[in-house]
Amino acid sequence: MSRVVHSTQDPVGIRPPASVREGGNLQIGVTSGASELEFIIPGLGRFKVPVSNGIAEYRLPPTVHGGTMIFISDRVMPFPSTAIVQVVSNP
Amino acid sequence: MISTSSARRFVPSLLVATSMALPATAQTRLVVPSAATNAEQASTSWLPGIGFDGRVQFIVDPSSLVSVAQRNLVGLEFRHDATNPVDLTAGVASVVVRLGAATTPAFGARADLTANAPLLTEVYRGTLTAPASTVPGYVGWLDPHVLRIVFTQPYPYASGPLAIELEGSAAAHFWWPVDAATQGGTGGFSRIGASCSPLATAPGDSTLSVRAPALIAGGTAIFTQDTAADAAAILLFGLDLFPNPIPLASLGLPGCSLHVNAFAALPATMTRVDPQFGGLHQFHLQIPADPAFASAIFAVQGLELGASAGLATSEALSCQIATTIPSLGIAAVWSIGNGTPHVSHELVPVIGILHD
Numbered sequence: 289m290s291r292v293v294h295s296t297q298d299p300v301g302i303r304p305p306a307s308v309r310e311g312g313n314l315q316i317g318v319t320s321g322a323s324e325l326e327f328i329i330p331g332l333g334r335f336k337v338p339v340s341n342g343i344a345e346y347r348l349p350p351t352v353h354g355g356t357m358i359f360i361s362d363r364v365m366p367f368p369s370t371a372i373v374q375v376v377s378n379p
Numbered sequence: 380m381i382s383t384s385s386a387r388r389f390v391p392s393l394l395v396a397t398s399m400a401l402p403a404t405a406q407t408r409l410v411v412p413s414a415a416t417n418a419e420q421a422s423t424s425w426l427p428g429i430g431f432d433g434r435v436q437f438i439v440d441p442s443s444l445v446s447v448a449q450r451n452l453v454g455l456e457f458r459h460d461a462t463n464p465v466d467l468t469a470g471v472a473s474v475v476v477r478l479g480a481a482t483t484p485a486f487g488a489r490a491d492l493t494a495n496a497p498l499l500t501e502v503y504r505g506t507l508t509a510p511a512s513t514v515p516g517y518v519g520w521l522d523p524h525v526l527r528i529v530f531t532q533p534y535p536y537a538s539g540p541l542a543i544e545l546e547g548s549a550a551a552h553f554w555w556p557v558d559a560a561t562q563g564g565t566g567g568f569s570r571i572g573a574s575c576s577p578l579a580t581a582p583g584d585s586t587l588s589v590r591a592p593a594l595i596a597g598g599t600a601i602f603t604q605d606t607a608a609d610a611a612a613i614l615l616f617g618l619d620l621f622p623n624p625i626p627l628a629s630l631g632l633p634g635c636s637l638h639v640n641a642f643a644a645l646p647a648t649m650t651r652v653d654p655q656f657g658g659l660h661q662f663h664l665q666i667p668a669d670p671a672f673a674s675a676i677f678a679v680q681g682l683e684l685g686a687s688a689g690l691a692t693s694e695a696l697s698c699q700i701a702t703t704i705p706s707l708g709i710a711a712v713w714s715i716g717n718g719t720p721h722v723s724h725e726l727v728p729v730i731g732i733l734h735d
Contacts, residue, residue: 300430300552303465317465319425319556321726323590326605328655333581336588341462342423342556363603365649365661366718367431 301362301369302344307376310354316344320369322362329358348375408456408520408731411443412560412707415729419517423460424559424728426526428472428507428547433715437543437730438481438488438495443708444541447734451533452478452502455543456731457557459512459524467512467524470553474545476503476528481540485710486597487668490720492712496542502530507547509555520731526557533735543730562725564703566594571695572624575635576683577607578657587681587693592725595701597668597710599721602679604660604693608652610685612660615641620678620697631689638695639680648719663721666700675700 301320308314316325324336325344329352337346352358354377361370410416427433441448455476459467477499481488488495510523518524573579574586586605593600604612617639624636647660660681666672677700681693705724714720 300554301425303554315464317423317463317554317556319423319430319460319463319554321424321590321723323592324588326656334578334584334656336585341421342460343462343464359655361653361656363605363656363659365601365603365651365659366716368651368653368656368659370653370655 301364302360302371304360304371304373307374308348309376310352310378311348311350314346314348314373316360318342318344318362320362320364322364326361326363327358330356353377407734409444409447409734411439411709411730411732412727413443415558415560417519419461420558420560420729422559422561422726423463423556424726425556426457426547426728427545428474428549429470429509429555430552431715432548433713433718434492434544434546435714436492436495436712437727438483438485438710438712439541439543440485440708441539444536447536447732448538450536451735452530452536452732453533453735454527454529454733456520456733457526457728458520458731460556460558461514461517463514463556465554466514467509467555468553469511470509470549470551470555472507472509472547472549474503474505474507474528474547475501476530477501477544478534479542481542484540485708485724486705488597488710488712488722490599490663490665490712490722492544492714492720495712496544499542499544500534502532502534503528505531509553526555529733558729559726560707560729561592562595562705562707564701565592565725566699566701567591568594568696568698571620571697572636572638574693575632576605576691576693577685578605585694587679587696589696589698593723594666594698595724596666596670596672596704597722598666598705598724600664600666600698601721602662602664604662604681604683605656606658606660606683607685608657610658610683612647612650612658613682613684614645614662615639615680615682616643616645616664617641617678618676620695627692632691635692637680637692639678641680663719665722670704672700673704674702
């Protein structure tokens with residue numbers, strides 16, 4: 289039977305910046321051993337970004353505008369590290 | 380896990396132990412894996428008490444310990460990861476270090492910490508103080524870019540495989556990735572077909588994944604399946620694929636196909652539901668520590684049994700185990716929080732073993 293994990297432990301498995309500019313490059317440190325990070329960008333969908341040497345990089349497409357919240361998870365059990373990065377408008 | 384009350388009891392002795400920490404130059408250091416002695420390694424890892432609460436057990440081969448046979452081991456070091464793009468933050472964790480003879484060499488470590496090392500000696504219980512460290516690139520074992528634990532009780536190492544167990548917890552975890560070595564020549568996989576999960580909304584969307592480097596004899600292959608939040612999951616396991624996938628539309632699963640000629644179905648080892656990402660199910664497949672499994676192939680496919688969305692399948696993964704067996708001379712058995720332990724040969728932290 290599968291074990292359902294309910295712990296509130298919040299590991300520091302990923303380290304994204306708090307925000308990224310429109311069209312900017314998102315660089316995320318990863319220490320949890322994940323080989324990819326999962327992104328959800330409203331309006332763009334759900335996709336995976338590979339991790340190379342402890343770093344995941346993703347350049348925002350121009351269709352992602354300021355104010356968008358990007359949801360990120362390393363999906364590493366039993367305590368996935370998750371984060372939200374806000375897209376800020378270019379001045 | 381170390382309770383907060385237990386940690387408090389150890390604070391006085393910890394302060395003493397911490398103050399006894401010697402400068403890096405005053406000790407003799409053996410580095411495992413040896414190839415990592417003076418060179419930054421390809422990957423990064425976290426440790427119990429820093430990135431998460433839990434335990435890790437390292438099984439070190441005697442061939443990696445020849446120079447410390449019949450010596451006292453007096454401490455451990457871990458160096459910061461130079462590829463990390465973010466400054467490392469100072470922090471404090473409560474840790475326990477135990478050493479003892481292992482019942483197995485690294486290639487043979489099981490996902491069972493007690494079976495690997497039934498009799499361990501506690502050599503340190505106290506705080507682990509991590510210094511703030513900027514990102515200067517590779518600097519080796521220089522302070523303040525090193526985590527150091529000086530044992531309160533030396534461990535006399537005689538010979539044979541050695542188990543080093545590190546248990547840690549922290550009130551607040553902090554960012555201190557350590558350098559980690561990777562095993563070359565690991566396994567691989569290819570995706571077959573398409574997922575028909577309700578989460579797969581665009582062509583090519585995937586709902587099943589595996590860390591390819593973990594496909595190695597003796598390691599734990601960890602498969603992760605994404606499902607709708609209310610769904611259960613099962614992993615179908617077989618040795619080959621059907622030459623022609625079997626369409627499942629007649630069973631009420633439009634767009635779904637069965638690819639794997641399955642002879643076993645594995646229940647999820649762990650399941651978690653996330654409000655944003657939905658259901659996450661992890662399956663552990665322990666690959667035997669037998670060279671005969673090198674290059675072996677198998678296939679898996681996820682079944683999703685949703686309360687609201689009905690039945691669905693993931694794409695299939697055709698997997699090949701690495702052609703070579705692990706050669707780092709060290710295995711790591713991770714037990715994160717209350718999760719099920721798993722064996723890693725493909726990625727292990729670089730350890731400095733201090734000795735007299």
